[in-house]
Each structure stands twice: as structure tokens, then as C-alpha cells.
Amino acid sequence: MINKIKLAFLCFAIFASQAHAEFTDIDWKVAGDSAATYDSTSNLEWLKLTQTDNMSIADVQAELALGSDGQFYGWRLPTENEVETMMTNMFGSLISEGNSNRTWGSNQSSIYSAFANAFHWNYAYAKTGYPAQYDYRSYGLYSTESGETLMSGVRYTNYPKTGQNHKRVYTTYLYEDHASDSYTEDFSNTSYGVFLVSDGGFTINSPALNAVSNVSVPFVSSLSLIGLLGLRRRKSD
Structure with missing residues (x-):
């Protein structure tokens, strides 16, 4: 009974640890460039917004x-649904149907860090002299099926x-599905990039090229632990 409880607890801990590990840095052109991110939930690869910084959708x-x-080459513009799904994968219940713009009068680092870690900051202003001032932005542009230009970001x-x-x-x-009169296919700004997505195979360490990388190292190690626990139980029976 004790071993069964241990096994159940271990399984819970393993899958709980994986819940926040959906976005992983991957390399695009050169080993170590971390120019893209992999969403393990959708199996899509996203180019970081700094790679399209200050470009319009028309430019891309x-x-x-x-x-x-x-x-x-190898990348494409995502659909509106793919962007919405990515944002839902990242932020869960904070994203609702339609426009999900939210503002907090506090330092919500878990929110902006999640997006910035995946896509990087397009704009970073830091005045460190007294009084210090900081302003960081990461905005991604994309098109809807009707041709409207929207933005999602932090x-x-x-x-x-x-x-x-x-x-x-x-x-x-x-911001999610954020609209503005200034957003067109020709709109560009230093605080913005354009979302680009790949179905796999065009990054150096793409999971599409290496099936083993679809399973994270911690997960493989965890499976080994389960196996050892099961072996120990059989020996004790």
C-alpha cells in the first residue's frame, strides 16, 4: 500500500511539473541562438518576435x-486561431473568447515573463538613475481571416x-486579439514584431527532426524513476 501511495504521488508530481513546461527555446540558424520557441502542446515552432522587430506584415x-x-524560408504567417491557441496554452483561463485585454496595477512577473521568455522583448527602456524608470514591451502582429490586423503581447x-x-x-x-485603427498590413513599430510559425523541420533542433526531443529530459528521468520504483516493489513482494 505504501509503495502504491508513493507511486501515485510521484506520478502526480511528474505531470504537475510538466504543466508549466510547454514552451522551450530552440535554435534556428546557429547553435545557441535561441531564436525560436517550441510549443509542445500544439507542436508548433514560433519565431521570436525580435527576429521580425520593426517589420510590418507586408514586409514579412x-x-x-x-x-x-x-x-x-520555412516559416509562415499563423492563423488567428493558432495565435489564440498559443495564448491560451500560455495563459490558460486568463484568455477568454474574443478580446482578452487585461491590466494589473502591480508587478505580475509570472504573466509578462512567460510571454517575454518565449518571444523576447521588442522594446526595453531602462533609466537606472534616480528616479529609475522601466518600460518593457513585447507585441506580436498577425492577420485574421477577414484581413484585419491584430496584436497579442505583454x-x-x-x-x-x-x-x-x-x-x-x-x-x-x-493583450490578446487587441485591435487598433493604426494596425494595418503596412504598420510597423520598434515595439512590435510579426508572429511567424513553422510546422517543424526548419530549426536546428526541431522536434520534427528529432523525435526523441519531443520528450523532455526531466520526463524521461521521471519515467526511469517509476520503473525503478516498480522494480523495487516486485523484489519486495
């Missing part, structure tokens, strides 16, 4: 049209309170 489309001569600001430099004001922003 022009590169894609060049095929193997373009700088984004922003974090840390500013002194007006007239009270010794007090800080923290704000965290989460």
Missing part, C-alpha cells in the same frame, strides 16, 4: 514570397509616482 509577406531566397512598466519619486507605480498589461 514580401520575404516569404521569395521562398528559399527570403530570410524567413507590457510591463515601473515608474515613480507623480510628485512622489520615492514611491513606485507598477503596471502589467496583457
